[in-house]
Amino acid sequence: MHDPVHMTEDMRLIRDQIRRFVTEEVMPNGEAWEAEGKVPREVLREMGKLGFLAMRHPEEHGGSNLGAMASLVLSEELGRSTFGGFSATVLVHTDMASPHLVRYGNDEQKAKYLPKICAGEIITAVAVTEPGAGSDVAGLSTRAVRKGDDYILNGAKTFITNGVHGDLFFVAARTDPDVKGSRGISIFIVEKGTPGFSVSRKLDKHGWRCSDTAGLAFEDCRVPAANLLGEENKGFYAIMDNFQNERMVLSGMAVGEASKALEITLAYLKERKAFDATLWEKQAIRQRLSMLAAEVEAARQLAYHVAWLDEQGEDCVAEVSMLKAMSAEVANRTVYDCLQFHGGMGYMRESTIERMSRDARLLPIGGGATVVMLEEVAKRL
Helix, strand or coil, X not given: CCCCCCCCHHHHHHHHHHHHHHHHHHCCCHHHHHHHCCCCHHHHHHHHHCCCCCCCCCXXXXXXXXXXXXXXXXXHHHHCCCCHHHHHHHXXXXXXXXXXHHHHCCHHHHHHXXXXXXXXXXXEEEECCECCECXXXXXXXXXXXXXXXXXXXXXXXXXXXXXXCCCEEEEEEECCCCCCCCCXXXXXXXXXXXXXEEEEEECCCCXXXXXXXXXXXXXXXXXXXXXXECCCCEHHHHHHHHHHHHXXXXXXHHHHHHHHHHHHHHHHHHHCEECCEEHHHCHHHHHHHHHHHHXXXXXXXXXXXXXXXXXXXXXXXXXXXXXXXXXXXXXXXXHHHHHHHCHHHHHCCCCXXXXXXXXXXXXXXXXXXXXXXXXXXXXXX
């Protein structure tokens, strides 16, 4: 397939470098990481040395100051790794958690944390989701009460990627209990090891097995007032702002995973024989795979169009929401049919496509469920 029209030569070079790293360092080792339940720190530090973790961050703190296109290229190539947990570990750090610091942190906060974030020496997580508040961010109940030079945090978070092994957490908490809904929410920088902050539970997931996911507990957790990120009571708007980037990279991940699933399945169909012919010689199978390829390519083109719109400074909430809904559903249809085409082998744990089918299932859930995305689109029709 041709590259998207907005793909520049610089982006092609970045793509090729990431793809080479994924092929040489991730794909041969991912199964061991799945069994261990985490991505090794040395791998993340190596990605930091190569500049992969800092493409969107300011140059003065070790970044490359690139735009949304770089994030999309990164997410698509990580999706092609076939290990959704690896992709999630990296993208939460690069595009879902640390951007809060870049966008809303003051000079002191950025100088303190960003160089190590760019280098992979500090791994970040964003703690918004609660047992009673997922896509409904305005419904969160974790409290932060100002006492002197500190805030005291109490509450619980769940489904937090990088929650077990992360070092720095951007935590959403309600600072004004007298207002309802989206108002009165703030974001705090909370370091691992802060008294009163703990991992309450390591979660056992259906897929994304090599990303660590946790429930977090805050029990009279004392956080310095200097760790307030941005303005007090304005955190909801920061979360919504970064959701657009989060949804874009999840879509890139979906496109990359679906594209790789098609490649793997096509190679299998051209080798596997049944009834004296390869499966690829069956018209119904060829046509179904071709339609899936068309849907994946359409999602890919939309993804790069969205990244381009973002780089032009356009309001593209509708397009991002369309993309997130479409790409996640296309990825799931693709891996479902690819598993079916593999027959019994596709159902075996030793099969790459079996793991990919489990990993893909989270895509219509995380970062805004498909039904929520479609409502965002509907509001703007």
